[in-house]
Amino acid sequence: MTDTENKSEAPAKTRTPKQISDSTIHRLSRYLRLLGALEADSVKTISSKELASIKRLTPAQVRKDLSFFGSFGTRGLGYPVSELKVKIAGILGLDKRWRLAIIGVGNIGSALVGHKEFPERGFDIRLVFDNDQRKIGSKHKGLLVSDIKNLKEELLAHEIEIVALAVPASVAQEITDIVVSAGVRGILTFAPIHLNTPENVFVRREDMTMELEYLTFALSINAVKSPNDLGLS
């Protein structure tokens, strides 16, 4: 920790390094998707107003998000589509290809293995693991299923950077520990439990039940109260 001498009585001259928020990063992903579509349509420039139209965002939001990373637009004109796309990709770390492994080739795991969008966006699934003898050694959509027993060695050998965890919750933590010991610092998990990991490992959870419960909450409130608002979308 530490770093920054900040904290004195200085009223912050310039919003120093700045902390980038969770939501800003997610929005960058969305801008990127839209820019890809625009580029395919040969659109040359786009204004913050048009970019904002991809959802219920405001032009100011778009400009602020981008301003954290630099000045990419031209006043009076807008942003150059192709250029901005490259910039955002760079910000998100997508100027390189990433090596992934899928652990657990069950319902979710196989869905991931077959997903065409991943390689298109820079994610190469290099390894697939399971502990089921019937699956190990078999080809799964072109990928040989490896034995979970060799998890650490194979992750290291293939220099895997990100792992998608699609195993039962009961074994998610123990597998996580091995994954972390293999130097993997990015985990996308589908198990509905909290994973304990060191500070420098990033975990994102894809929790469908949680999202469904968000919907039931919203629907229940709305059924009882007024038919709109509550700010949920």
Place this chain on the structure above:
Amino acid sequence: MTDTENKSEAPAKTRTPKQISDSTIHRLSRYLRLLGALEADSVKTISSKELASIKRLTPAQVRKDLSFFGSFGTRGLGYPVSELKVKIAGILGLDKRWRLAIIGVGNIGSALVGHKEFPERGFDIRLVFDNDQRKIGSKHKGLLVSDIKNLKEELLAHEIEIVALAVPASVAQEITDIVVSAGVRGILTFAPIHLNTPENVFVRREDMTMELEYLTFALSINAVKSPNDLGLS
């Protein structure tokens, strides 16, 4: 102080009805999961401090979340596990079973159909749709695949309340329009595009690519800068 009897029987004069945040609802889901596990272990009471340990939450956060909905604990003791579980389930609208339909029985769709946790948590998958003639009429994990042509009629007939959309992005919007016209007000979508829906329809998006890009952003920053902080977790 406390709330003096203003006019009417309106509670709280200051902090008005209040808006419940997105994050509070998600945390309630997580509390609920933990409470289920605790109940299974015959734990009788739990303090906000212990509840907070499920992640990087603070006891104050837990208490604040719950306080939006009432006073469920006992000072000096904590919260009664079983009782709190029922209360939170009620808040989230889980005191009833919900009728779901899955649209698109491809990679993701079949994963959802086979997922055991859904029925356990109150979600009954009643219908499954596809437009592929080879799939229509066949049984998929016990469920007959319906023809997408009959979407609206079947949704209405079965009084479907929530739909999970697992179709290609290219057809997601048109299917959404039909779904909405059938009175469905909750949608969980896996297509990586923004869906246009009326105000009173709630949409939640499960976007794996976005989460992966969050990881690549975090990993890139960390590779370049200091090996910790930046507030990302």
Place this chain on the structure above:
DNA sequence: TGCAGCATGTGAACTCTTTCACTAACTATA
């Protein structure tokens, strides 16, 4: 019954995020 200890519930402070409002800067046109 009284006392010590403990954990809730909550206004208030604080921090983070979004929106506002204005200036700077470029394009297009005449």
Place this chain on the structure above:
DNA sequence: TATAGTTAGTGAAAGAGTTCACATGCTGCA
């Protein structure tokens, strides 16, 4: 070259969400 029109960039204000801090009120025990 001047001028009108447009839009990015950005401090500052406003709005949300989180954390603090403490009084309140319960439990358990002597």
